[in-house]
Amino acid sequence: MKTIFTIFFIVLSVNSFSQATISGQVLTKNGEPIPGVNIFVENTYDGASSDAEGNFSFTTTETGEQKLIASFIGYKTWQKLLDLDAEINLQIELHENINTIDAVTITAGSFAADDESRASIMKSLDVYTTPSANGDVMAAIRTMPGTQASADDGRLLVRGGDAYETSTYIDGLIAAKPYYSKTPDVATRGRFAPSLFNGVQFNTGGYSAEYGQALSSVLVLKSTDLPDDDNTGISLMSIGAEANRTERWENTSLMVSGGYTNLSLYDKIFNSSIDWEKPVESVNGSAVFRHKTRSSGMLKAYINADYGELAYLVPTGNSGNKMKISNKGGTVYSNLSYHDCFSEKSCYRIGVSSTWQDNRLGLDSDDVNTKELNIETRFAVVHDISDGVKLTWGANETFNKYNQDYIENKNVLYNGTFNDHLLGAFIEPEIKFSKNFGIRPGIRTEYSSAIQHWNIAPRFALALKTGKKAQLAGAWGLYYQTPQADYLKINTNLDFEQATHYIASYQFGDNSERLFRAEAYYKKYKKLITYTLAENGLPENLQNNGHGYAGGLDLFWRDQKSIKGFDYWLTYSFIDTKRKYQYYPEEATPYFISKHNFSAVGKYWVNKINTQFGASFSAASGRPYNNPNTNEFNAERTKMYSDLSLNMSHVFYLGNQYSVLYCSVNNVLGNNNVLSYRPTNVADAQGNYTLVPVKRDIKRFVFIGLFLNF
Template identity: 75%
Template sequence: MKTILAIILLFSLTLGHAQTRISGNVLSKNGEAIPGVNIFIENTYDGASSDADGNFSFTTTEKGIQTLIASSIGYKTWRKEVNLSSDVSIEITIAESVNTLDAVTITAGSFTADDEGRASVMKPLDVYTTPSANGDVMAAIRTMPGTQAARDDGRLLVRGGDSYETATYVDGLIAAKPYYSKTPDVATRGRFAPSLFSGVQFNTGGYSAEYGQALSSVLVLNSSGLAETDVTGVSLMSIGAEANTTRRWDKTSLTLSGSYTNLEVYDKVFNRSIDWEKPVESGNVSAIFRYKPNSSGIFKAYVTADRGDLAYNTPMGTDGNSMLISNSGTTVYSNLSYRDCLSEKTCYRIGVSSTYQNNNLGLKLDDVNTREYNIESRFAIVHDISDAVKLTWGANETFNTYTQEYTSFEGPTFSGDFNDHLVAAFVEPEIKFSKNLAVRPGIRSEYSSVINKWNVAPRFALAWKTGKEAQLSGAWGMYYQTPQADYLKLNTNLNFEQATHYILSYQFGNVSDRLFRAEAYYKNYSQLISYETGENTLPQNLQNNGNGYAGGLDIFWRDQKSIKGFDYWITYSYIDTKRKYKYYPEKATPDFISNHTVSFVGKYWVNKINTQFGGSFTAASGRPYNDPGTTAFNDKKTKPYTDLSLNLSHIFYIGNQYSVLYCSLNNVLGNDNVLSYRPTGIESTQESSSLVPVKRDLKRMVFVGLFLNF
């Protein structure tokens, strides 16, 4: 027995002598103690955490040269080789990481909290519950600063830019026709349902070199991943009906949906300003497939097709004559994308999108048939060179074919067509010198085969964190766009249109709490397309001699904290802009511009009755219009525009699935807003002295929907 005890005692003493003690303290570069840092020997369980004073101590049986590691969230990982032949006492100094959650992010021109780390400024629920939007992504975005409240258009008009100057991307791939067809005096709406997307990134200018062909802004819609569960939905609405079903398996999900819209009931019940011959009627079918083969990869496939038609009579003069305008068309859009990572530091995105549209516009006895096909392939690679440097580079190729035939009752009078291959490449590093300072230089180059021209577009953005939740951002860049199809069908001897952006912004707070943003900008236009109106109103003498400017201030405030259950945002935009383009005889403010625009959107959730009440108010100063009876161009202005809209959303459950009863009323006060004036002849822009006021179709728009999920 004594022998056994002696052996155990001897073994314990030997083991105790074999252990090495490692101790020390952990400090910041400023000499401050850092608690909670993990210090350990690489590939072992031997280690400890620093205490409140930054001190640590532990023992290990490891011998020889070993790697000692110190790590903590918000700090760069520290490594050092130590000799464990005897006890070690060491002082560790670790540096803050530039990639902490509170690190600076480049946000100039982009209305998001940041690129990916936090939520976008607008989620699908924001779109659905914004009273004035009626479920339209584009209408909800118009409550953001920098946009125009153009209710007679429906498309995004950003910082003085025309509607064609904003490009829409779905999962990084172009959506060539993001709106339904536009006809005179009738506003259009966005083609994509908000429920498709997990977030919206709205860039009002100074956007990344990854995107091009947009003089003013880009709207990036990021689609959702795998569906969470099986669900079947039926929607009954005052404008039509919709049905969808979703099935979820282990690594895949599939959603099928269809909808039908018919506004004939509105035409019979309400007093409408438009003389409808055939109110809007349309149908849509969609399929969404998702496949997630591993933790980092996901394949997305989205296909949608719709067809619609309408017809109405529009005034042609004071004598009571009118012209019948009709429109019918079919559009098919597909989007296939895949993203994955090659390693922990390198990820990639590849994809292809296509848009086909066949549209027929009837103008009294004349017909204009337009067929367009657009297909884009794109790839991008993101490589984390280090904690402080991220490099993004890639390329895209876009093919567009266009054919238009104009036929009058007397016979064929015009046809035009063209094909274009647009090839582009970009490279854009993002460098964080510290968690308070970052820069993002970039360059993009494009070649268009139809005009046989190259462009090179340098861009630069920076951000400086001035406080815990405050930062300054700035951006500069050159942006190019190929002339529109309406011009290329007549003349391909043209050049890229060009705009140069200058942006300075200040941001304080965070989007999940309170966020304030103020942004000043200036945009210089050159090489804009100008022309004279020729026979059959076709442009003639097309040239790149147009120019202009746009400058202003945008302010945004969102508060989700001050009042429990209450979320609201307020925006204000001021703009001063003039340009000479299209048929303008001189530099003037475009007819879609209001110098001052203010919006308020508020939503209050009442938990006891599972109901959200919402309201939105928009006011805008008068827009310019041209009176051919005066000598100056676009020197008249409409009266100021105001709109108050209200809604409510009541949530109830069928089994474990939630359903919604939704009601909204637009323009509650019934203001008879005159949106613009146009010459009585649709074909004329300057010759007629008689003007027709352009108004909303309905003074008050009532919408009721019952959205059931099973």
């Protein structure tokens, strides 16, 4: 028996220390050696890396059938089952992975910023530290090419498009009222705080088939996920105060915030071109709930409510008389979204958003009371069908309920109301034939119950890498938009407005260091809404007889590398556009268009004093305006517009939380920019109408804020 056990242990010992040698060479499909490839036996530490000639060799104590794996960044992983009971010498051929970080990305018309984009353009910190923005997402986006300087508007005006031609989405769901209420001659600002978002995708044209209802552009905001820890924030500002509290648990977080704004004291200290009767006063509150359901699932719920009012006087040209314009109302926006994955290669997003707004606009003794409800449900599914082929498809349903009363001397002169169900669906594959060339064809279709029309919108985009950090891209597509509520409340016998986009772009570099981008575009408008003005100022004779075009060139340069601690970007836009729409008697350049727009933003961080200094400069050529004393429509131009703004952000710590002392001054030089001229409705004895200059409400806007975190 002892002999048997001795023989058994000898055999076991020999088998335990027997070794097989695995050697070979790793090559590309063209026969070129690949150094640095990791070759190993699955679930073991046995392996080696290929040398400069692609050769490798190692030994293993594993026996029988085992899986050998070879992996290297930029190439598809190679796997093969081998019998390790014999010596092995083999040749491994690796194929390029077309989804690598340096692969082509389809970017025509799109400026993206999120964790998955290597060409990030603008994040929430950029918004807060851009001097001219004053913490407004929309104002910061206006430093990007393709936008118009709009100190008297505040909304995004993109590549010749009116403000209604840009749609805003949060986590893929529509935000129907992204701005505070707009009143004549006074700029508004965005409704949502930049700190809610960690990603911004600004599409100046040629955007994905996933989105519709925007003739010019879409702004897609991606909200943050779970915060890192608990936090309390208090903000003391020259125009009000805010407070927020964030609680973080293992897989869940809740944030609540509230704020109050009042410009009464500010108006008393600084001169304003607006004759305020009641400066802006508003309150707002919001709550954000996030819950991670598992490794790939995330539930987000967001609600924001605000209420505000203002009143001011404007000259009428009638013996010094003035008309009172007032506005008050509230808005509630909610957004519920969930994303998860069916499998490693199939994921989905579902959600619902709603916007309720009750707004009252006063025009002397007249009132325009508007109530609007917008609810959208949406889902999208993404499949990684194979290496280099991704398919995205989905659908949405948007319900809009609108009611407006026009009250004259306390009598209801007019009531406009309509309901609309907008159904939309899309499918969009993205195909990368190699890491240097990819295409994205897509198609979208929509049906509006209010106007009882379908549309079909094919779209196509492509990109070609021309170097390690350079690529060409192009896009074409049809884009439709349901007529605005101001028209549907009067007449639903209308059709979709339409625009066709043509875009070609060249991009070089990486935004983490230096990025240059040039993009040429052309848009053709059809079926724009036209009308004539009735005696009461309401549109009549509504038709889809409008048309127009917009073409131009956008340039962008950003440099974060040349000077340590210094980040700057430069933009220039040229546009040539005319259109016949609304009440225009002929095709003309719209009043909000400057042919040339330039902006420069620079930020420098001084590490020794934990302070960032920033400056932004914007300039624009004159805008057209209509002088009723001449025979040509929108033929005259204002003088050139310019603005220099400065800011300073000093960071200090309270415990382990950072706080910020912030100060900014807009229009430091005090330029008395005339933005437009508004004709009065009263003529003098010679039949000439008085023109009232439209200027920014405050020549220099000074903002001081102390943002404390605990």
